[in-house]
Amino acid sequence: AKFIVGLTGGIGSGKTTVANLFADLGITLVDADIVAKDVVAKGTEGLTRIIEHFGADVCQANGALNRTALREIIFNQPQQRDWLNNLLHPMIRQTMLKQVQQADSAYVIMVVPLLFENGLDKLVNSTLVVDVDSKLQISRTSARDKVATTQVEQIILSQMPREQRLSKADDIIDNQGDLNSLRSKVALLHHKYLELANKPD
Numbered sequence: 001a002k003f004i005v006g007l008t009g010g011i012g013s014g015k016t017t018v019a020n021l022f023a024d025l026g027i028t029l030v031d032a033d034i035v036a037k038d039v040v041a042k043g044t045e046g047l048t049r050i051i052e053h054f055g056a057d058v059c060q061a062n063g064a065l066n067r068t069a070l071r072e073i074i075f076n077q078p079q080q081r082d083w084l085n086n087l088l089h090p091m092i093r094q095t096m097l098k099q100v101q102q103a104d105s106a107y108v109i110m111v112v113p114l115l116f117e118n119g120l121d122k123l124v125n126s127t128l129v130v131d132v133d134s135k136l137q138i139s140r141t142s143a144r145d146k147v148a149t150t151q152v153e154q155i156i157l158s159q160m161p162r163e164q165r166l167s168k169a170d171d172i173i174d175n176q177g178d179l180n181s182l183r184s185k186v187a188l189l190h191h192k193y194l195e196l197a198n199k200p201d
């Protein structure tokens, strides 16, 4: 089976940036956010089931999912949120694993923002946490998204605490520095993963 590295980190820690550096080295990325959108795209089984359950209000005129409407329905209804997660999480897992098996690189990077929170760490062979302090999370995210720092602070508080995430990591990549130092850290990890991937299991 293919060697899978689970890449995670808090908001604005640099997951996408790190993932793209692995991609530059020829490594296939499997991105949970992209798969989560794919499984509810127009015409999918996932979207059909959602419309059957929640009604046509969660569907836009063009047939695509109305995410705002769906978010509002599940916001104050934990049972409905659970229903949705029970529908989508197995689909997302299955699709990600299919993409892993189709990948032709020596190992695969699975990018999952909520890797530990959603138990997807059980699917991977090794976990890699991108780490920065909350000050940098806030400044980089608000610069990127043009949002208020208070909004970023709230998201940080809703995620797993930094120390807990770090304690679960097999490897940690410190992203406090510049992009050049990040690139050399990624290169070192790449060699480590190539070795691990070539070990017989």
Ligand code: ATP
Binding pocket: 009, 010, 011, 012, 013, 014, 015, 016, 017, 018, 113, 140, 141, 144, 175, 176, 177, 178, 179, 182
């Ligand atoms: P999210 O959780 O919101 O998806 P993320 O973890 O994928 O975010 P990125 O989008 O990769 O984080 O990085 C956040 C911002 O910080 C981006 O604008 C990115 O270009 C910038 N950034 C990432 N790493 C560095 C770095 N080492 N130096 C300077 N800027 C950086």
